[in-house]
Amino acid sequence: MITGIIITLNESKNIKECIESLLQVCSEIIVVDSESTDNTVQIATELGAKVINQPYLGDGIQKNVGLDYSTNDWVLSLDADERLTDAAVQEIKAIDLSNTPHDAFALRRKNHIGSRWIQQCGWYPDFCIRLYNKNKTRFAAVKQHAAVQASNPYRLNADIIHYSFEDIGQLFAKPGRNFSGRAAKIMYEKGKKANALSPITHGLNAFIRKYFFQKGFLGGVDGMTVSLSSAINSYLKYAKLLELQRDPKVLEKENFNKIW
Incomplete structure (x- = not known):
C-alpha cells in the first residue's frame, strides 16, 4: 500500500x-x-x-x-x-x-x-x-x-x-515563485558571500553549462530560452545576495521568516 x-x-x-x-x-x-x-x-x-x-x-x-x-x-x-x-x-x-x-x-x-x-x-x-x-x-x-x-x-x-x-513568459516569472530571491535569502542565512563579479560569472557559467555542455543548442529557440532563463536566474540570485550584504535598508525590510 x-x-x-x-x-x-x-x-x-x-x-x-x-x-x-x-x-x-x-x-x-x-x-x-x-x-x-x-x-x-x-x-x-x-x-x-x-x-x-x-x-x-x-x-x-x-x-x-x-x-x-x-x-x-x-x-x-x-x-x-x-x-x-x-x-x-x-x-x-x-x-x-x-x-x-x-x-x-x-x-x-x-x-x-x-x-x-x-x-x-x-x-x-x-x-x-x-x-x-x-x-x-x-x-x-x-x-x-x-x-x-x-x-x-x-x-x-x-x-x-x-x-x-505554461509558456515561455512563465519560465521567466512563474507566479508566486521568486526563485532567485528565495535562493539569495537562503544563501545569506548560511553566511555565503558574493562580490561584484559573482552575478556575472555565475550567470555566464549557467548559460554555458545549459547551452553548450547540456546541449541546449540542439533544442532550437526553447533550448536558447531555457539557457537564458537559467543565466538570468543565477545572475539575479547573486545580485540579490550582494544587495543583502551591502544595503542595510534592503536587509532591514526583508522578512527571513517568509520563504516564498
Whole structure:
C-alpha cells in the first residue's frame, strides 16, 4: 500500500489531475497545503484527500510534513503539476514493496513548457526519487531543491510528466515563485558571500553549462530560452545576495521568516 503526498499553494488548476494520477497506485492521498486562497483545499477534500494546513517551511521540510499522517510505509511524492505516465503506473504496480532490497525508486521526469517536452539543457532524463520507504529515508530537510536521501535506490524504466511552465513568459516569472530571491535569502542565512563579479560569472557559467555542455543548442529557440532563463536566474540570485550584504535598508525590510 502506498500513500501519495502533494504539497500545494494555490494549485486549483492542477490538483484534481494530480490526485487522480496518484489514485491509480495509492490507497490514500495527503495534501499539505500552504494556506491556499483559491479552492485547492475544496477540490482535494472532495476527491477524498486528507488535507493538512501548514504554512510553508521550505521544500524538503514541507514535503516531510505529510509523513506523520501517512498510514503506509511507502510514500509516493508528486508536485501538483506532475502526473504519472501509464508506464509509471505499471512499473509501480509491478514492484513487490513488501519484499524489496531497495529503500526508494526513481523515475525519469519529462519537463514541459506548454505542451513541449524539453529534452536538452539537463531537463531530461532528470531522474527523481519519488517513491520511498518513510521508515528508511525521506527528503533532506532543506528549504530549496530538496531530494530524497536514499542509500539503495533503483531507477524505474518509466517517466512522470512535469508541466513545469505554461509558456515561455512563465519560465521567466512563474507566479508566486521568486526563485532567485528565495535562493539569495537562503544563501545569506548560511553566511555565503558574493562580490561584484559573482552575478556575472555565475550567470555566464549557467548559460554555458545549459547551452553548450547540456546541449541546449540542439533544442532550437526553447533550448536558447531555457539557457537564458537559467543565466538570468543565477545572475539575479547573486545580485540579490550582494544587495543583502551591502544595503542595510534592503536587509532591514526583508522578512527571513517568509520563504516564498
